[in-house]
Amino acid sequence: MIDFRYHIVSIVAIFFALGAGVVLGAGPLKGTGTELVQAQADRDRAALEQARTEAIQAKSLDKYRDDYVAKVTAGLTDGKLTNQKVAIVTMPEAEGDLANTLQESVEKAGGQVTTRMSLDSKLFDPGQRQLVEPLVNELVTADITFPTDSNTYQRAGLIAARAVLAKEANKPVDTEATKILSGLGDSKLLSVKPTPKDRATLVIVVAAKPPTPAPDNSSYTDAVDFAEGLDLGSAGVVVAGTPESAQNGGLLKALRGDGDATKVVSSVDVANMPSGQATVVFALVEQAGGKAGQYGGVDAKNGVAPSAVQAKEN
Template sequence: MIDFRYHIVSIVAIFFALGAGVVLGAGPLKGTGSDIIQNQANVDRANLVAARDEINQLKALNKYHEDYEAKVTAGLADNKLNGRRIAIVTMPNADGDETNALADELEAAGGQVTVRVALDAKFLDPGQRQLVEPLVQNLVTADLDFPQNSTTYERAGMILARGVAAKDEGRTADADSTRIISGLTGSKLVSLKPSQVKDRASLIVVVAAKPATPAPDNSTYNDAIDLIEGMDQGSGGVVVAGTAETAKDGGLLKALRSDSDATKIVSSVDVADLPAGQMTVVFALVEQTTGKAGQYGAFDAKNGIAPADVQVKDN
């Protein structure tokens, strides 16, 4: 057992150490602590300056890349879509500026954007399925041939495509397409600009929205992917345009690219907010007219940066 005398000795030793510390503090070690802090502050300040310089350099390089794409490589997609009519379908909350930039690129490539279709959030809301299912049944046309075991949203995609698009060029609006558009807009599931379609498109660009926060599970997009597959089957081809966020977990492109059936027929581009990505959307549309599909961009894009036909061949 430790006795009382041991406690006294220990306490005296502690006070002696404290006293020595005070004396030394006034002696040769005075300021050592503050010097260390000051030196660390200087190091941190230098690191911060270096980090800021690096960020500014990266911003300058990024601007150079964007300016180069927009000004030097501008025109690479010119005339690629001559004679092609395109419908743009925007997912709920899709970015308006991105959509406008894509529309401008499609027009610059010689295409004609015939209509912009904005999907309302309730179209893909599981709680609204009881509205979507009977509407799909009511809007079926005699010339629609649904695949066996097709889902409600796959059929909905084919019906939407029948309203604004066709598999071939040169198709105009008819009684069936007008009835479909009236039914979809009347139920507030979609809105159109312009509100009336004169010429039906042959190609469709779907603009993905950035994922919500927190990011949803990839299975959340199952209905959306079925809808997109249906639009592809009812048109001459579909390209889904998105950004980096959409190609990561919780994004539409990530879910699409994880569906082997969808990637056989639907193309995607994950850098559609960049000039080069917008041109890639054009190239992917052209490829769609040949019956091919590919996944392009910078993030898990298994087919590379762009269709092989527009890339420089290795010697």
């Protein structure tokens, strides 16, 4: 991009010089226009070279930071999730690479990812609410009790949780769970791969970057409610995303603006960085202990990580 811009500047300078030569002719100002244009071209070239140098330095520093953090934190999460089963739930348009990285982080910490549930945009389409509500009521099982003040998407999250999650360990995917998966899958609201044998107790919800232009934060109200529903049916939920997701128009921004949700659901807004991936593990451990926190670098009221969990047993 920089080389291309430089060539454009050079070509413009040449035509400018030719034009100036025609206008000025061989009079007393002969050569002045060309010299001025050449001087400006030289300044532009120097500015572009400076920008190129700064971009290279910034990229190098970013790589250094990530490599340093990865080496320093290596082993810090070892064993933190031993015997813990975790499900990964991806929001519509969430990056698969981020979900893969978080799965690796869970496994390095000794945990087992039992399944990945992908939510379809149809689930949160306002025009589909008339489908979601009756389906939720149809799929409710005898062992589910909806809170009296719960709404449609909190109930939908609880129903989805009943299929692949549980508050206690070693709960199998039974016939009721299979019925729920079939109902939600046939309605194209979500998909689950692979179908797990056992239900997990913890869950990571992978947030997507907000689209451009960014939607209003209220656009994610249903998604926040769904995450609360997942929490109702599990031992803990951590919503993980990039810094963009914690800014205006992002899921984490909406979550952190909901006082009730932040009491039970944790969030990490730097999950694309090695330090953030470690923080997701620490937040899962904290969730298993019955606590929640908001962590990261963008308006994260509880700081960079749950320090008490991080220091424990290290």
